Amino acid sequence: MIGRGAAADGCEPAGIATTAMAGIVHALLSPDEIGLFSGFAQRRNLQQGDCLFRRGDRGSSMFVITSGHVELDFGEDLVIKRLGINEFFGELGLLIGDHLRSADAHAGQDTEVLELGHADFHRLVEAEPVLVAYFLRRSIMRVVSNEQMLIGQLRRRNHDLEAALDNLYVTTHQLSHTRELVRTDELTGLHNRRGLALYLQECRAQEDGPAQGLLLIDCDRFKQVNDQFGHLAGDRVLQSVANILRSMAGADDLACRLGGDEFCLLLRRANAAIVQHAAEFVLSAVHGLLERSHGMPQVCHLSIGASLLQADADWSEWYANADRALYQAKRGGGDRLCWPHDVTEIH
Template sequence: MTGKFATNVCEPESGIAQTAMADIVHAVLSAGEFALFTEFGRHRPLRAGEHLFLRNQSGSTMYVIVTGGIELDFGEDLVVKTLGPHEFFGELGLLIGDHPRSADARATTDSLVLELDNADFQRLVDRDPGLVAYFLRRTIMRVVSNEQVLIRQLRRRNHDLETALDNLYVTTHQLTHTRELVRTDELTGLHNRRGLALYLQECRSHEGDAPQGLLLIDCDHFKQVNDEHGHQAGDRVLQSIANILRSVANEQDRACRLGGDEFCLLLRVADADSLQHAAEFILGAVHGLMGRSNLQPHVCPVSIGVCLIDPLGDWSDWYARADNALYQAKRLGGNRLHWSRSATVAP
């Protein structure tokens, strides 16, 4: 019984407290407050659509709506408030003085408002300090409540912004990944023909930055590997060749799979000696892997066409010269390098 009685007593007290808090935060003046403010305020008529003040404009007066309505627009995506008769606004301008307005105030209909400045407010205090003290308490609570709402809105906006940035990061990452997929050979990870074309465009956009040497590499008897050991073994051979080319190329060079079992290596900085060394390295690495192969081949012999590049030429000219040298290497039995006849040095 005692517990039940205590509960019945507490609930009305809690309800009274909540009602009192709602009254404090509410922006409508009581009858007594409105009568007091009317005694000292000056009437100001407004036409529908007329602005009382603009956001960020300094002000030192507060207003009470007598008739009509006022719309407070805080800008951006904040909630627009519409106030009616006996509601007040702009009180911070009165209490602080020259306070930047936080919203645009516009009459929604033909309206009449009371305007009070600091001198008017002082007369209010002298006339009824108790009523004004209650009004100030309610004003402070209202400001705190509005600030809490604003903080929640800003936090939500910040969260939305962080989400948007995260989505932008993911999208950028996906676009970058897609771009790499477009220019990259899926099996070997080397550049494909599109990647090679983009690389050549980038080189031509920087004057004097064209590649200087080209190796055209083709697998010998690759069809036999596929026929005898299957396409998985063929894929493994192509991946091994790609790894060898990748180990030769530096950051400025480009190793590419042109298609099938044909590869190329473009060297940005090269002379006859460095091209000879690169081709011999590839042949040596291939021979080394072949010596370690058991029943399943990990690599197959390659033929290499070598040429120095004329920076004034284009890819079709370079390819034709290297391809002719590659053909000669194949005709001589493969598993060797051969220089283009137009090369300045033919070792």
């Protein structure tokens, strides 16, 4: 054992420096330190699986392993640290006193440890102050090294978590985008028939029931537009109609392209006056666009069949009522609104 005056010149004890620097992270004690600690600490024998302390426990002792090994589990998905013979741990409890343990400590096999408490440590300091001073300096370096390692692990885990969240966001966005594509008409951006069916299902699941008003809309002489000006002009007409319906639809309403040049507008909360007003707005907007059109058509006249919806009926009945009114509007020359009660029997 090294005496009190062995490092009086300020130098570290011979042969310790290299060993200590190599053992900062693993906290290896030199043979001199082991011999010194053994003379003051209490020996404890542990069986495999025995717990020395748990994370969050308060402690004021440090431990040195003389046989077997101890596993430190810091939780939070951090790497479990395994300590073997001549390694020490728990020194912050000794140095600070009443310190909250940062890990669970379990014996990985039958193990013997030296337990050094405050009173033991004070006697040790009186016996070998130089060696203890060097041990303390090395312990502080180890604490800093361990904290840096834990911070690095937490940063890596946080980075992995951020990456996982980013991937989840991208996947969710892709799924949402896919769902929108499934229920959206590619040309106009309105809902398609599938979107309409899903909307009707969602409405029925709500307390206030299904939509209350329906406008069934058809473009007048649309085939002539395609034949005379080409399909690009026809697509532009359909997109203009879609924009008008989109501007008319409220947050709870649904504008839909049923196919070809046929559209519908479902009004979530409506009466006859509201449905009438919506149809007149659509017709007026078309007239405004037509007045400003020169040469290539931007839109065409529309025929509209309107009906109020009954909660106990289904879509096919709603559609049939509005379709009869739409047929009557077509027969009348188009560019108009008709209701089912406007339909007259033809013999």
